[in-house]
Amino acid sequence: MWDAFKDWIFWVIQVFYGMCGDWGLAIIIVTVIFRILISPLMHKQTKSSFQMQKVQPLMQEIQKKYKDDPARLQQEMQKLYAEAKFNPLAGCLPMLLQMPIFIALFQVLSSMEDRTQGTTYAFYNIIPSLVTTPSQAFAEGIGTFVPYVILMIVFAGATFLPMVLQQRGSDNPQRKQTMIMSGVMSIFMLWISWNAPAGVLLFWGASGLIGIAQSQFSMRLFRKRDAEAAEVIEVKPVEVEVTRKAKKPRPTKKK
8 A cells, every 4th residue: 555655656756757857846846736735724724823823812811810720721722722713733734644745755765766767866956866865965075965955954944934933923921832842843854854865855845835835825814804804994974863843933912
């Protein structure tokens, strides 16, 4: 089953390679198609995050009010999540969907020379070989290593940047912990990227950058809708009909 999935991944990339004549561009095209397919999930995830930002003050109030009652705190938080239509697991879904492709692509590129004999795996003149890892490129010299270290930074940044953008403008007391966690995650991703084929880094980095663009577009759309809904509606003055009583004729004095 897994071997069939890897063969399918290779076949898809090979189809686009036949069209454009470049393995790197073929990987980017596959990445774009993948992000388009999961865009409804990304839109839903961004909407959930936006709703959560709006209820941050209520969250802080609940945490402060029930800090000595964990059971009641959990109950009230779940109620708030339901009212805000927030799913804490929604943010993990796009990443989970990418992981099988990430692993399969890692294994496919590692055995690329067995699949295609005598083919060059350069990404135009930018990356010499998509099957080479940064550690291997570093052994060949600094000049060869430079494009690979850029890929590593993009690869790690694609993990770090979404968390930073999500916390921007937020008064969440857990913001500091989130930033520390995202920094640790970025270091971990750099460690993973050291022995990952450049094609895998290209896929993940391109996917992350596209995801950030999708998220920012959706967030801007939600903010615009909220701003339009919050506009003061011009109220026309109420016209009140006043019915005046007919004046009675004054009595005339007798002379």
